Amino acid sequence: MAQQLAVFASLNQVALVKRALHREGVHVEMLRTPRCLSHTGCSFALRCSTEAIALLEEVCRKWKIEVGGIFADTQDSSPELDNVLLDE
Amino acid sequence: MIYLDNAATSWPKPPGVARAMSNALTSGMGNPGRTSHRLSMDAALMVQECRENLAQLFAIANPLRICFTSNATEALNLAIKGVLSPGDHVICSSMEHNSVWRPLVALEERSVELTVVEADPNGITDVASIERSIKVNTKVIAVLHASNVNGAIQPVAEIGRIARERGIAMLVDAAQTAGSIPIDVEAMHVDLLAFPGHKGLLGPQGTGGLFVNERVNLRPLKEGGTGSDSNSPHQPLYYPDKLESGTLNVPGIAGLNQSVRYLLQKSVAQIARREATLTRRLLAGLMKIDGVTVYGPPAEMPRAAVVSFNLRCMDPVIVANELERRGDIACRPGWHCAALAHRTQGTQDTGTVRLSPGSFTKMTEIETVLGIVAELAAEHQA
Secondary structure, three states, rough: OOOEEEOOOOHHHHHHHHHHHHHHOOOOEEEEOOOOOOOOOOOEEEEEEEHHHHHHHHHHHHHOOOOOEEEEEEEOOHHOOOOOEOOO | OOOEEEOOOOOOOOOOOHHHHHHHHHOOOOOOOOOOOHOOOOOOOOHHHHHHHHHHHHHHOOOEEEEOOOOOHHHHHHHHHHHHHOOOOEEEOOOOHHHHHHHHHHHHOOOOOOEEEEEOOOOOHHHHHHHHHHOOOOOEEEEEEEEOOOOOOOOHHHHHHHHHHHEEEEEEEEOOEEEEEEEEOOOOOEEEEEEEOOOOOOOOOOEEEEOOOOOOOOOOOOOOOOOOOOOOOOOOOOOOHHHHHOOOHHHHHHHHHHHHHHHHHHHHHHHHHHHHHHHHHHHHHOOOOOOOHHHHHOOOEEEEEOOOEEEOOOOOHHHHHHHHHOEEEOOOEEOOOOOOHHHHHOOOOOOOEEEEOOOOOOOHHHHHHHHHHHHHHHHHHO
């Protein structure tokens, strides 16, 4: 299943979005943003399925959380090698 | 022990609070926002859960607008010093605790204009007097929700409505009401709500927080590591990171999260009704004792579970010592860090004995206290 990485500035934002998605039955993984996608130093990301992206964006709009970008994640290599920007 | 010092800090704590704190220390809680191992992520999710539970308790729309602090005093300082600048005007009531009055006086010495609106001798602040004090440069109205000296409840919603109409930030010190009396920040037009975690919220000491409405933009009280935008020399602009530098009190927040869960399950309205019943009985009993002077609003008016009294000319410290010696009763004598409030009710020279029931106080304990006060009064007849 295709996976995406949604990048956020803060773990507080990531935790809110993860909990909101979990309440909707959607499982996402919290992780540190890989260096190649983290342009301002430390930041955090959510790894989720492509199908979950629409809901994730809806949650972010509701809570006025800015998404730093959504990137394809091949998982079998560093996203650095495949950081296709899907939506920014 | 009969514990009647819940206005200083609540005790005992609900089931599970100590265990939640102990688990955080023994099973492991990492540093939230700093890395991505399991312990760090677990801590972040627990902290977020606590924000959401607090948001539910206070009807706060966005949990990310709640910033954790070490107590209500820090939250009040953050609010006051984060919003006021030289040339601004601020209004407060004459019932404020030192945690509001002292920072305001410190800012007054740095060109912030301060108006203290006199409350009546019962401790109630007149809404019209607040309104008359508003100036073109009024930036903040700071009012405590309930007095920590005599329990008087301020007309916060009415003051908040006026503040909102005038575009003035409304700061509420909920030190004596958070968790004990229902609070709805939207209905009460509260822009800044400062609360301790260790009083009515029944959490551990060292916890507290500040809600910041999106209408208000605060300068941080401290800058530093937030785990976000770490290559920038500047503090992040988004909340709560903007105001939360440094490692959080994760074990404390774990305990607070558990206590807020308990409150949500139990309902604050139910706790308020129970505490009101205990307080009414305490007031009625004290008023019947010859030689006792009770301060604050009349018994039929709503008040927080805080009762101040004096027994003839006895030093409140002696009364408190006797209550402890004769009945193992814990209370607080003195001025309660609220010189302004004591001046307002006319007890600035003596202080008072303060009895503050809590969520776990029993009616039989109130009767025991009344019996001992009556015994003391009989022994010290004029």
